[in-house]
Amino acid sequence: MTGEASALVPGLRVTERDVAAHPDTAEDLGIRSTPTIIVRRDDGTEVFRSPGVPSRDQLLLAVAKAL
Structure with missing residues (x-):
């Protein structure tokens, strides 16, 4: 899903976290x-x-809401 989102929205920054390794x-x-x-x-607001x-x-x- 993150790869598809990045392809659809140029400049989108995607960060994946390994929660099993970093609980x-x-x-x-x-x-x-x-x-x-x-x-x-960009300001961190969810x-x-x-x-x-x-x-x-x-x-x-x-x-779109985040932009």
Whole structure:
């Protein structure tokens, strides 16, 4: 999904976290299940969170909100 999002939105910055290897990071981010997709604005404000895989349309709408 992240590869598809990056292909659809040029300049999109995607960061993947290995929460199994870094459970402290998962806790800090409030991640309780995997996958969890979080979309943030450049200032760090969270505009979308999906525990589970969102649809492509949901993800594109979230990215639009972040821009």
